[in-house]
Amino acid sequence: MAAQSFGLIATFDKTPDVYRAAEKVRDAGYRHWDVITPFPVHGLDKAMGLKRSIVPRISLAGGITGLVTGMTLVWWTGAVENPLIVGGKPMFSPIFAFPVSYELAILFTAFATIIGMFVVNGLPMHYHPVLKYDHIRRGMDDTFYIVIEARDPRFNLANTKALLAQAGGRDIQELEA
Amino acid sequence: MSTPTATALPAGSPTASAAGRALVIGIAGIVLTALGLFVSGAQVVAISWLVGVTYWTAIAIGMLLLVLIHHIVDASWSAAVRRQWELWLGSFKWLALLFAPLVIVSLLGSHDLVWPWMNLAHELHGGHTVGADPLYLKKEGFLSLPMFVGSTAGFFALWIWLSARLRRASVAQDADGDVKWTSINRKTAALGLPLTALSLTFAAIFWVKSLEYHWFSTMYGVWFFSNCVRGALSIGVLIMVWLYRRGDYQGVLNTNHFHSIGQLMLAFTVFWAYVTFSQYFLIWNANVPEETFWYNLREVNADGTPNQWKYVGIVVILFGHFVVPFCLLLSYRYKVTQHIIRRIALWILAVIFFDICYNVLPALKDAHGNALPLFSINLLWSITAVVGVGGVCVWSYLRNFPTAKLIPIRDPRIIESLTHHE
Numbered sequence: 247m248a249a250q251s252f253g254l255i256a257t258f259d260k261t262p263d264v265y266r267a268a269e270k271v272r273d274a275g276y277r278h279w280d281v282i283t284p285f286p287v288h289g290l291d292k293a294m295g296l297k298r299s300i301v302p303r304i305s306l307a308g309g310i311t312g313l314v315t316g317m318t319l320v321w322w323t324g325a326v327e328n329p330l331i332v333g334g335k336p337m338f339s340p341i342f343a344f345p346v347s348y349e350l351a352i353l354f355t356a357f358a359t360i361i362g363m364f365v366v367n368g369l370p371m372h373y374h375p376v377l378k379y380d381h382i383r384r385g386m387d388d389t390f391y392i393v394i395e396a397r398d399p400r401f402n403l404a405n406t407k408a409l410l411a412q413a414g415g416r417d418i419q420e421l422e423a
Numbered sequence: 424m425s426t427p428t429a430t431a432l433p434a435g436s437p438t439a440s441a442a443g444r445a446l447v448i449g450i451a452g453i454v455l456t457a458l459g460l461f462v463s464g465a466q467v468v469a470i471s472w473l474v475g476v477t478y479w480t481a482i483a484i485g486m487l488l489l490v491l492i493h494h495i496v497d498a499s500w501s502a503a504v505r506r507q508w509e510l511w512l513g514s515f516k517w518l519a520l521l522f523a524p525l526v527i528v529s530l531l532g533s534h535d536l537v538w539p540w541m542n543l544a545h546e547l548h549g550g551h552t553v554g555a556d557p558l559y560l561k562k563e564g565f566l567s568l569p570m571f572v573g574s575t576a577g578f579f580a581l582w583i584w585l586s587a588r589l590r591r592a593s594v595a596q597d598a599d600g601d602v603k604w605t606s607i608n609r610k611t612a613a614l615g616l617p618l619t620a621l622s623l624t625f626a627a628i629f630w631v632k633s634l635e636y637h638w639f640s641t642m643y644g645v646w647f648f649s650n651c652v653r654g655a656l657s658i659g660v661l662i663m664v665w666l667y668r669r670g671d672y673q674g675v676l677n678t679n680h681f682h683s684i685g686q687l688m689l690a691f692t693v694f695w696a697y698v699t700f701s702q703y704f705l706i707w708n709a710n711v712p713e714e715t716f717w718y719n720l721r722e723v724n725a726d727g728t729p730n731q732w733k734y735v736g737i738v739v740i741l742f743g744h745f746v747v748p749f750c751l752l753l754s755y756r757y758k759v760t761q762h763i764i765r766r767i768a769l770w771i772l773a774v775i776f777f778d779i780c781y782n783v784l785p786a787l788k789d790a791h792g793n794a795l796p797l798f799s800i801n802l803l804w805s806i807t808a809v810v811g812v813g814g815v816c817v818w819s820y821l822r823n824f825p826t827a828k829l830i831p832i833r834d835p836r837i838i839e840s841l842t843h844h845e
Contacts, residue, residue, distance in 0.1 A: 288844045298755060306753065333708070341707055344700065 252375035252423040253279075253395040254406055256415025261287055264390035267413035268293040271392060274409055278398040282376065282391040301362045308358020309351045316347030375421050393421070437669075442821035449814020452807045459804040467787060467801050469528060469537045470634075474783050475808025476525070477630055478654075478776055479816050480518045481647065484623050485655025486511045487582060488648075490589050491619060494605075494612035500683045502840035503675050503830045507662045508655070509593055510823040512586035514816040519579035521812055526572055537786075540566045540636045548792040558637050558713070566636055571629055578622040585615045593831050600833035623648055631779075634786035638717045642702035649695035654775050656688045657768035664765045671829050678759040679843045685758030688771070692752060696745040720785050724793040731796040732785060740781055744774040776809055 258264040261283075268281050272295040281290060320343035324330065329337050340347075364370070376382050376393055385391050392415060394406050403420070410418050456475070459468040486508045493501045493508075528536045535542035540562075543554030553559050559566065588611050596604035624644025632643045663680065666672040706714045721732040748771055757763045780802070785794035787801065795801060831837060 288842075302753075302755070334710070335708075341704060344704065 250423040251396045251403075252421040253393055253398075253401065254403075254410060255376065255379055255391055255393045255419055255421050256410040256413075257381070257417045258390040258392065258415055261390065263414050264392065265290060265293050267392055267410070267415060270413040271394065271409065274400065276394055276398050276400055278395040278401075280393050282382070282385040282393065284386050284388060284390075299366065301359060301366055304362030304366075305355050305359045308362075309355040311358075312351035312354030313347050315354070316350035317343050319350075320346055375423050378422055379419070381417075396423075438821045438824045442818050442824075445814050445817040445821055447814070449811050449816075449818055452809075452811025452814055454811075455807040456804050456811055459807070463801055463804060465528075466536055468804050469525060470783060470787055471801065471804035471808045473525060473537060473630065474776075474779050474805040475810075475812040476518060476522050477783065478779050478809050479514065479812045480522070480626075481651045481775070481779070482654035482658055483512060483514050483518060483816070484582065484619065484626075485651035485653070486658070487515075487586060487589075487619055488616075488652055489655050489659070491585075491612040491616045494589070494608045495616060497609070497836070499836040499839035500680060500843045502834045502836040503672075503843075504659060504663060504680065504684075505834075506593065506827060506829065506831050507666070507820075507824075508659060509586075509590045510827060511658065511662075511816075511820045512582075512590065513823045514819040515579060515583045515586055517815050517819050518812070519583065521815065522575065522579070526575060529568065530572070534568060538571070538633055538636075540633060541568050541571070548788075562636060566633055574625055574629060578626050581618055581622055585611065585619065589615075590827075593834075594827050596831060596833050597828050602835055605835055620644075620648070623651060631782050634783060635717055635720075637713060639714055640702050640706070640717075642698050642705075645698045646695075646702060649691055649698055650775050650778060653688065653691045653695055653771055656684060656691065657771045657775075660684055660688070660764055660768040664761045666829070667761065675830060675841060677843060679845055680840075681759045681761065681764055682755065682845070683843070685752060685764055688764075688767070689749070689752035689758075692745060692748045692771075696749070699740070699744075720794050721781065725791050730794060731798060732781065732794055735777065735781060735797050739774060739777045743770075744778055748774075776805075780805055 256267075258267060264281060264283065265287065268290060271279055272293065281287075281294060283290070317340065321338045324332075325337035331337070335342060376391070381389070382391070392410065392413075394401060394410070400406075407418050452475075456468060456472060459471065489501070490505060490508050490512070492498070493505050525537060529538065529541055533542045533544070535545045539545045539547075540553050540559055543552065545553045547553065547556060564570075589608055592604040592608045592611070595601075624647070627644050627647035631647070632638065632640070660681075663672065663676060663684070667676055703718065706718060721736055722729065723733070724730050748767060751757050751763075751767050757767065777797075780797060784797060784801070784805065787795045789795060830840075834840075
């Protein structure tokens, strides 16, 4: 019984080749696919049609939560739960609550950024089907790969294989899930 | 990446006529400010002139800091825009000239037209004189006329010298491509940064803070520093967009340059807020009369009624100077969209003007010791002064523009800058 297919992997030897192939895969309308390179290739995000990360929005939500938490904490403890006059100041003022609030805003922003980055990237990830591919180690050295996943709505074994071949890929193989 | 093609523009290019227009605007502003002498009197005009000169000197100091920081951290992205900052630094000698009238009026007559502590017989509110004021006597070693004149001259000399030195090495490298010029500028930066930091701090204390010499604030120099850099970054954005639209920077700059300068604008917006709030917060918390009077003057009249400055502080300083630019600059799209970042830069330049006003203008008081309101005929002279000094600064920059190449073509980092990426 053949194992369930994860998708197709194609090998490329040069950076410009994989860059142009990525543009072709992008233009063909694929969504669930990736490029494996041994080093960062500048502009590849554009060639792949990737949008900017949503992590900054998660960070902003974390920051606002922190600011509100800090203000609420100082107001609740100092003006509601245990009203206590300190230094002749009002029971609550956003002025003295501000240092605590913005420290919490920074802390929550940092948490939201790290956690958001992990969630968006699907980390921690202990297994990935491409790890079964015999030559994948060369993807950390001198070779480039494009992987198109079978779950992509446009995926069709024959057509996708033809696309990768036409884009200049060699050794196009099916990956087990 | 396309090859940068710009070289020195020939005389008679559009910048020459633009420079002429800037000079006309500058002179018109100066003449209008001078007409204020007949409308609002010498003291109002002198203090308005201080607003104008301080504003543009702050921006020039900010430019100097940007160039020094570029060299000390061996930055790459800013190599392509650094030349324009260097050209802007030519405004220091004109600023020194434009500052001179304030020094001259302080040397003449009763000396206290602008800074009250320069006249020991100056009567304070309540009947004492400066000479009998314990708070002045404790500070007289620093706050003396010779110290003021010597320091101001020394600061301008230092800034002019550093600017000329940085520019000379940078332009010399265009000709021979020798890396030694980069290392010379790095050494200039290592020496220049602490000197500039100290000089701008003392300049802020002498020129602005000493208008209320009773006051104490260790944050003051840092407050001034953050305004210097914010103003310089904003002028930097205006120059970048202007040269991009004109065509000079096409193929030189990409969106990442705008992103990088926008990130610095965001960082310094937060830094400015941190410093300004810390100053307010510590004084509010400690509640010591020698310190709180400075904010009281900007919040209430002697009879306890709120004055105009209270609303200026909340609306213009808190929201205009921090909240609005902060929220806008969080956005990646706003930072890299030229017409948006340009508007944010113009906004920041406008609120820096009000911040300088907030710090300087309440030195003008009525017979009860209340600060004169911001919105009155007096504000007109501050605006004409800023336009006047600004016209001269822009003229000085545009005049220098054709004298050097658009970008430092043989800077070791220039290729990295032209291919700047995230």
